[in-house]
Amino acid sequence: MPNRVVVLGGGASGLAAAWKLADRGVAVDVIEAAPQVGGLAATIPVDGYRLDVGPHSFFSDDEAVLGAVLDLFDGHMPRRPRSVRLRMDGKKLAYPLDAADLVRKLGAMTGLRCFASYAVERVRPPYRGRGAEDSDLSVEQWGARHFGRHLFELFFRPYTEQFWNMPCAALSHDVIPTSKKMSFFKTLRLLLMPKLDGADLSLAERELLPSWYPENGFGAICERIAATIRQSGGRIHLNRPVVGIARRRGAECVVRTRTPEDEVMEFPCDFVVSTIPLNELPGLLSPAAPNGVTEAANRLDFLSLVVLYLVTNKDPILECQYEYSLGNAYNRISETNKFSPFTSPEGENLLGIEFSCRYGDSVWQSTEEQLFEQCIDPLRKEGVVMGHEVRDLLVVKARHVYPLFALGYREPLRTILDYVASLGNVRVVGRAGSFEYLDADQCFKKGFALADEITRT
Ligand SMILES: Cc1cc2nc3c(=O)[nH]c(=O)nc-3n(C[C@H](O)[C@H](O)[C@H](O)COP(=O)(O)OP(=O)(O)OC[C@H]3O[C@@H](n4cnc5c(N)ncnc54)[C@H](O)[C@@H]3O)c2cc1C
Structure with a gap:
């Protein structure tokens, strides 16, 4: 088990790892560039307002994560059932989609067309040269195949292209943020029977999970985790961007940060957990990462x-x-x-x-x-x-x-992850840290799991 761990980034993932490490007696320093903890899950105080980085709710299909976070509030975090609409052509549609609502607002013909175009896709052979695997499909190929061309053109293409400002043909279907994606039939089942019946839920199914929101903003979750880390002896350093990670002989690392006074401060450690953007990590390492890794980093955004x-x-x-x-x-x-x-x-x-x-x-x-x-x-x-x-x-x-899961992103991603794995005492985790689309509860879960792994070594 390492004696001293430095965690780069004080967002949900970094704090979750630090929480469990500090709890187990490991000396932890969390280095955060921003003036507050939380990263994307922060609440930023501005002129008497408490602003989240876009709307957040807390929900989880993982009992351990749910219990750990609710315990931080002694069970007093208010329940806030989520209510969502999709506004299209002046019509407000229920979200996740509701069969009766769709037919009422878009007409029975639309439903029939969706079903017919889905049936056509099902009898089409899989994409030539790609086998039956979905792994390298674009949003366009995956969406048309799994939802039918009509439903894809109606919702998926316009929203995806508006959001990413890129054509669906150039985006990997991994941009559809879910551990287990929907399909036409799963959508239909959800429309008719909106029940949660599995451990690995799609995005639309996760929308149906019970949800909570702290009174003082979503950031209160990370603020409470930070307080727990400090109580266990961990240290959190704000306004401290990491500017270098020097790896020395004897498996020692020195993390360099810059203070607001522009001084460089050093944190020696025997293990580094990085949650900072994966494409920025290779550029911080010394000895320098090989050219192939730096080039791979330049291809991720x-x-x-x-x-x-x-x-x-x-x-x-x-x-x-x-x-x-x-x-x-x-x-x-x-x-x-x-x-x-x-x-x-x-x-x-x-x-x-x-x-x-x-x-x-x-x-x-x-x-x-x-x-x-x-x-x-x-x-x-x-x-x-x-x-x-x-x-x-x-x-x-x-x-x-x-x-940004542009088609072909997996190759540079693999290059960087393999290189980091070869370093031995540097691990990456988190949404930006491991270049994965994750919600906060999934970041907590991965942070806890990494702390378990580190303390077992
Ligand atoms: C609009 C929006 C809505 C969302 N809604 C929900 C929701 O309803 N429910 C939910 O569970 N999740 C939601 N999420 C997802 C959730 O916010 C993220 O999954 C989670 O906050 C990511 O945590 P992280 O620690 O992995 O990454 P980050 O939050 O990105 O943390 C990384 C940290 O590293 C710091 N950092 C970066 N570079 C450096 C450096 N050089 N030196 C030091 N520190 C550095 C950053 O400042 C940041 O604090 C939403 C996200 C967005 C954007």
């Missing part, structure tokens, strides 16, 4: 997120917690008072508007006012909020949000 918050006194704003939006510059809108009224001053409410983008592009660089200009017309037309009802604008930006 992330989609970024800008969340514009409109401050308003309007309450309620939506009929549900959040709405996916098709055909607009933004992908989703959410109402914060539907999660917790304690994240805004009394009498106020926030509408969160999510724009996906690439780091540094025109959306990323837009001012609050420019983003507002892009969304106020559709919001007004859809009756969500009027310009004069908006009192102020706030913005949250995150760079490494969605691993």
